[in-house]
Amino acid sequence: MSDNKIHVYLMPGMAANSSIFEEIKLPETQFVTHTLEWFVPEKGMSLVDYAQKMCEKIHEPNPILLGVSFGGMLVQEMAKLMQVRKVIVVSSVKSKHELPKRMIFAKYTKVHKLLPTGLVNNVELLAKYAFGETVTKRLHLYEKYLSIRDKYYIDWSIDQIVNWDQDTPSDEVVHIQGDRDAVFPIANITDCIPVKNGTHTMIIHRARWFNEHLPTIILE
DSSP: OOTTSEEEEEEOOTTOOGGGGTTOOOOTTTEEEEEOOOOOOOTTOOHHHHHHHHHTTOOSSSOEEEEETHHHHHHHHHHTTSOOSEEEEESSOSSGGGSOHHHHHHHHHOGGGGSOGGGTTOHHHHHHHHHSSOOGGGHHHHHHHOOOOOHHHHHHHHHHHHTOOOOSOOTTEEEEEETTOSSSOGGGOOSOEEETTOOTTHHHHTHHHHHHHHHHHHHO
């Protein structure tokens, strides 16, 4: 394999597996694509500890890290621990100031601890948490995408999201956000590349947009 290719690591969103990237195709002449998968954290693991463990799965120097939603927060933490060429976050946030009010409310009231996460095998409910949309129409699809159903992992993820403490984004972060994202509304987001009619699941439903634009965004 030629050393001058750019290695791109893709990190899915909360509870999702890497099949959300199956339609993302970068030109193989320039890029090598790798996918990362969530694992159930050890008890008491912080997001930084988790990021450290995830960094061990990266075997190429100076990669591009692309993360979706909660995966976007994770890759930003990973980039503090290793040398990266660029970080791209999709349908995500770059600091605690971009979190929606209901998540900030949850942080202070701990209301998120009351969510019925024991029902994680209910895909409809899991999709509501993970994707912020009601998905009765495409439920079979979401069963494929949302394969991490461990209650401890879900509780841990929600807790890490609402308590994320990043104050200022790093300069190397490029943010791509749909203007119809129901989980992280674009109204709270500063300095991003907007995707018209993009929802929280646009990495799946708008793959053509990403295939057209990602090569340029990576190389800029």
